[in-house]
Amino acid sequence: xTQQLDTTEIGAARGRVDARAxxxxxxxxxxxxxxxxxxxxxxxxxxxxxxxxxxxxxxxAFAQGGVHAVVTHENAHRLADVSxxxxxxxxSDRVGFRGQIVAIVVAEDPETARxxxxxxxxxxxxxxxxxxxxxxxxxxxxPDQVNPAFETDTxxxxxxxxxxxxxxxxxxxxxxxxxxxSPMEPHQTVATWDHHDGRDRLVLLDSTQGVHPVRQTLxxxxxxxxxxxxxxxxxxxGGFGSKGMPHANxxxxxxxxxxxxxxxxxxxxxxxxxxxxxxxxxxTVQRVRLGADADGRLxxxxxxxxxxxxxxxxxxxxxxxxxxxMYDSPNRRTSHRLHALDVPVASWMRxxxxxxxSFALEVAMDELAVATGVxxxxxxxxxxPASDPESGxxxxxxxxxxxxxxxxxxxxxxxxxxxxxxxEGRWLVGQGVASATYPLNVMPGNEAxxxxxxxxRYAVRIGAVDIGTGARTIxxxxxxxxxxxxxxxxxxxxxDTSLPFATVAGGSAGTxxxxxxxxxxxxxxxxxxxxxxxxxxxARGVQPENPDTEQYSIHSFGAHFVEAHxxxxxxxxxxxxxxxVFSAGRIINxxxxxxxxxxxxxxxxxxxxxxxxxxxxxxxxxxHDLAQYxxxxxxxxxxxxxxxxxxxxxxxxxxxxxxxxEIGIVGAAAAVxxxxxxxxxxxxxxxxxxxxxxxx
Amino acid sequence: xxxxxxxxxxxxxHTLAVDTRTTVLDALRDRLGNTSPKKGxxxxxxxxxxxxxxxxxxxxxxxxxxxxxxxxxxxxxxxxDGDELHPVQQAFVDHDGLQCGYCTPGQVCSAVGMLDxxxxxxxxxxxxxxxxxxxxxxxxxxERMSGNLCRCGAxxxxxxxxxxxxxx
Ligand code: FES
Ligand code: FES
Numbered sequence: 001x002t003q004q005l006d007t008t009e010i011g012a013a014r015g016r017v018d019a020r021a022x023x024x025x026x027x028x029x030x031x032x033x034x035x036x037x038x039x040x041x042x043x044x045x046x047x048x049x050x051x052x053x054x055x056x057x058x059x060x061a062f063a064q065g066g067v068h069a070v071v072t073h074e075n076a077h078r079l080a081d082v083s084x085x086x087x088x089x090x091x092s093d094r095v096g097f098r099g100q101i102v103a104i105v106v107a108e109d110p111e112t113a114r115x116x117x118x119x120x121x122x123x124x125x126x127x128x129x130x131x132x133x134x135x136x137x138x139x140x141x142x143p144d145q146v147n148p149a150f151e152t153d154t155x156x157x158x159x160x161x162x163x164x165x166x167x168x169x170x171x172x173x174x175x176x177x178x179x180x181x182s183p184m185e186p187h188q189t190v191a192t193w194d195h196h197d198g199r200d201r202l203v204l205l206d207s208t209q210g211v212h213p214v215r216q217t218l219x220x221x222x223x224x225x226x227x228x229x230x231x232x233x234x235x236x237x238g239g240f241g242s243k244g245m246p247h248a249n250x251x252x253x254x255x256x257x258x259x260x261x262x263x264x265x266x267x268x269x270x271x272x273x274x275x276x277x278x279x280x281x282x283x284t285v286q287r288v289r290l291g292a293d294a295d296g297r298l299x300x301x302x303x304x305x306x307x308x309x310x311x312x313x314x315x316x317x318x319x320x321x322x323x324x325x326m327y328d329s330p331n332r333r334t335s336h337r338l339h340a341l342d343v344p345v346a347s348w349m350r351x352x353x354x355x356x357x358s359f360a361l362e363v364a365m366d367e368l369a370v371a372t373g374v375x376x377x378x379x380x381x382x383x384x385p386a387s388d389p390e391s392g393x394x395x396x397x398x399x400x401x402x403x404x405x406x407x408x409x410x411x412x413x414x415x416x417x418x419x420x421x422x423x424e425g426r427w428l429v430g431q432g433v434a435s436a437t438y439p440l441n442v443m444p445g446n447e448a449x450x451x452x453x454x455x456x457r458y459a460v461r462i463g464a465v466d467i468g469t470g471a472r473t474i475x476x477x478x479x480x481x482x483x484x485x486x487x488x489x490x491x492x493x494x495x496d497t498s499l500p501f502a503t504v505a506g507g508s509a510g511t512x513x514x515x516x517x518x519x520x521x522x523x524x525x526x527x528x529x530x531x532x533x534x535x536x537x538x539a540r541g542v543q544p545e546n547p548d549t550e551q552y553s554i555h556s557f558g559a560h561f562v563e564a565h566x567x568x569x570x571x572x573x574x575x576x577x578x579x580x581v582f583s584a585g586r587i588i589n590x591x592x593x594x595x596x597x598x599x600x601x602x603x604x605x606x607x608x609x610x611x612x613x614x615x616x617x618x619x620x621x622x623x624h625d626l627a628q629y630x631x632x633x634x635x636x637x638x639x640x641x642x643x644x645x646x647x648x649x650x651x652x653x654x655x656x657x658x659x660x661x662e663i664g665i666v667g668a669a670a671a672v673x674x675x676x677x678x679x680x681x682x683x684x685x686x687x688x689x690x691x692x693x694x695x696x
Numbered sequence: 697x698x699x700x701x702x703x704x705x706x707x708x709x710h711t712l713a714v715d716t717r718t719t720v721l722d723a724l725r726d727r728l729g730n731t732s733p734k735k736g737x738x739x740x741x742x743x744x745x746x747x748x749x750x751x752x753x754x755x756x757x758x759x760x761x762x763x764x765x766x767x768x769x770x771x772x773x774x775x776x777d778g779d780e781l782h783p784v785q786q787a788f789v790d791h792d793g794l795q796c797g798y799c800t801p802g803q804v805c806s807a808v809g810m811l812d813x814x815x816x817x818x819x820x821x822x823x824x825x826x827x828x829x830x831x832x833x834x835x836x837x838x839e840r841m842s843g844n845l846c847r848c849g850a851x852x853x854x855x856x857x858x859x860x861x862x863x864x
Binding site: 015016018019020021022023024025026027028029031032034109110111112115182183184185186235236237238240268270271467468469470591592594595596598599600601602603606625626627631632633634635637639640 | 715717718722725726729731732733734735736737738739741742744771772773775776781785788789790792794795796797798799800801804837838839841842843844845846847848849850851852853854855
């Protein structure tokens with residue numbers, strides 16, 4: 001049990017403190033900072049999927065005038081560490097995927113940079129390549145572990161025997177496509193090299209989810225101490241995982257600034273370039289086999305996953321990991337296999353693992369409900385495990401059943417209505433449900449500093465980043481309660497490596513990890529300086545270890561209820577209504593929390609309806625922009641409700657909160673798919689749920 | 697090649713020489729340092745760059761600056777009246793119609809322009825009667841705002857904000 005804060009500010013619905021700056025557009029994002037003497041970079045990307053660059057001719061590019069440098073593998077600043085294949089930018093002539101950086105143009109203005117980049121002539125020696133995932137490929141392999149450090153395979157009991165004896169079985173293959181995070185602010189960096197304390201210094205303004213992680217990653221590449229790299233990210237236009245670790249573009253900006261005559265380089269990615277350089281969600285092919293008794297009680301759960309990974313750098317998404325603990329099933333087997341391809345590097349996208357994995361498992365559960373004749377809500381209730389089936393630990397709280405019951409009530413869930421039995425005009429109407437879970441992730445090592453100011457005010461400092469989550473608002477609320485002062489007395493500073501160390505805004509771990517450090521610093525200030533500290537009194541706090549995370553299984557849960565309409569003639573899917581209920585511990589700020597939960601649900605709806613990046617046999621991503629990679633727009637989103645259970649998880653952290661950044665997307669697409677089945681009687685097992693799959 | 701251009705941006709007249717390839721968006725951001733309009737795609741696909749040109753909403757990434765000599769441009773930064781936010785901006789704040797804020801200035805400008813279109817009687821694809829006055833319900837707002845993507849998914853709150861601003 002962690003010592004809980006007395007809450008006054010925590011739990012209060014507070015407006016976003018930076019809302020005014022955002023609605024006027026005066027909040028500065030990375031590229032938007034004024035820097036003296038700026039130059040502008042533009043990337044040249046490879047037009048082959050595999051091979052070598054044999055020649056680069058920059059004559060025409062330089063003929064433009066105003067071009068300061070064309071940086072290629074032949075002249076690029078040498079990195080001290082090239083072990084990371086994604087980040088070893090321009091360190092060799094090798095091309096590992098189509099859309100990889102082969103040159104950087106640095107010019108006086110953006111128009112010149114872009115035109116010059118177009119004029120750079122690159123000649124290649126092309127080699128045979130593979131870019132399309134094949135779940136039956138003989139080359140599949142088992143990674144050592146899956147993201148971030150889960151076992152690749154698990155096997156409990158005798159799943160095959162249990163399946164053979166089951167009264168009812170489901171055996172189906174589910175597919176999810178490549179998806180792109182597509183934050184509205186493309187990745188962009190402003191890089192400057194200068195001298196500080198007699199040493200070289202790399203100064204970055206970056207669009208990132210973690211300033212300290214960028215510092216830690218880039219410093220060794222340039223043979224610098226971490227202190228020689230400063231990173232600022234005051235405002236970030238979304239990330240959803242794609243800015244969770246620095247990608248090649250950040251390294252490219254730092255290299256470009258080695259070639260700009262000491263001037264800063266502004267390097268924005270075009271939207272198209274973000275598709276090959278900013279990471280993506282791996283495609284999955286998932287075979288799920290379930291075996292249940294006559295009452296629908298699971299006896300066997302077998303979830304096999306095949307994904308792609310880039311030959312340049314492995315990323316193994318933990319797609320089946322949540323299946324290990326979602327339902328009570330004595331016999332369980334999960335596995336992950338990778339197909340290494342000559343494709344861009346896959347990475348984190350909101351709820352990596354849980355999001356695609358829940359699509360397969362939760363649609364399979366719907367199929368089991370149909371097979372057994374048990375209502376889908378009731379089926380999930382019946383299979384709710386009393387303790388974590390994977391670790392054997394007790395749950396800190398598992399209120400999935402409450403979420404299901406409350407959601408069914410609020411939604412108006414109907415039982416016993418057969419599929420394809422409701423119609424409103426040309427629309428076939430259906431309802432669907434799916435469960436969600438997401439673990440409490442804790443990122444260790446966070447520190448915070450508190451300083452007493454005059455007038456009973458406090459400065460609170462931590463290098464956390466607000467990527468749109470509301471961190472800038474809620475960390476102030478947490479600090480206020482930790483210090484026992486009004487929220488208006490807290491002056492919070494975030495988003496800068498000059499502040500105490502903070503981990504990434506990712507894994508729904510920010511509030512837990514940063515908040516615990518702030519609470520530790522506040523408690524240290526009180527311990528060291530009493531209730532009325534002198535002006536200038538400073539205390540630092542380090543996020544303590546939480547032993548409960550070893551003894552309890554700590555997870556958020558949720559249940560989504562969706563009404564889907566499917567056009568009886570065209571198969572077009574619309575979602576007029578979605579009601580979701582979450583169990584996520586204490587909600588720190590109902591205003592920003594609701595927005596974040598809704599945002600996750602919207603991204604899940606978007607995945608259900610639209611999202612699919614094509615990687616064709618040539619290794620291209622032909623739909624690499626927002627006109628062809630569709631994300632949900634205003635007209636796609638109907639009536640949404642996000643509710644939560646009023647609760648506190650005292651095992652989680654001093655705030656009693658769990659993460660809310662990702663739980664909203666988990667299961668959302670499955671609920672839509674299940675609703676479209678209910679509407680049409682047509683079972684679609686691949687995302688997105690486009691008209692061609694449902695029509696007729 | 698460069699050309700001279702005079703326009704008013706957020707009430708202030710500017711004369712500048714621009715590369716003829718420069719878009720309205722880049723001229724505002726890179727030349728005038730007005731970064732209120734955002735670059736989300738540079739291709740007319742996201743709406744983040746929406747500004748008001750002579751009172752009408754327009755994607756600033758799709759226009760060339762040289763073609764806007766004499767134009768009156770208003771960005772979200774120029775919608776404020778002294779310290780006072782524009783009612784649409786205030787409604788976005790009140791309804792938390794934003795998260796990361798990157799699409800927000802475009803959403804705000806688009807909403808301001810859209811409300812004027814409604815007042816002027818412009819129908820949309822979901823208007824039942826093309827001649828009648830528009831009844832600005834949620835479906836009308838969603839349809840008319842669909843050129844402005846929000847990857848954070850603040851749509852529900854944006855629609856609520858616009859409904860309130862429309863009532864005011
Ligand atoms: S930047 Fe203009 S529409 Fe996207
Ligand atoms: S608020 Fe982030 S994209 Fe709309």
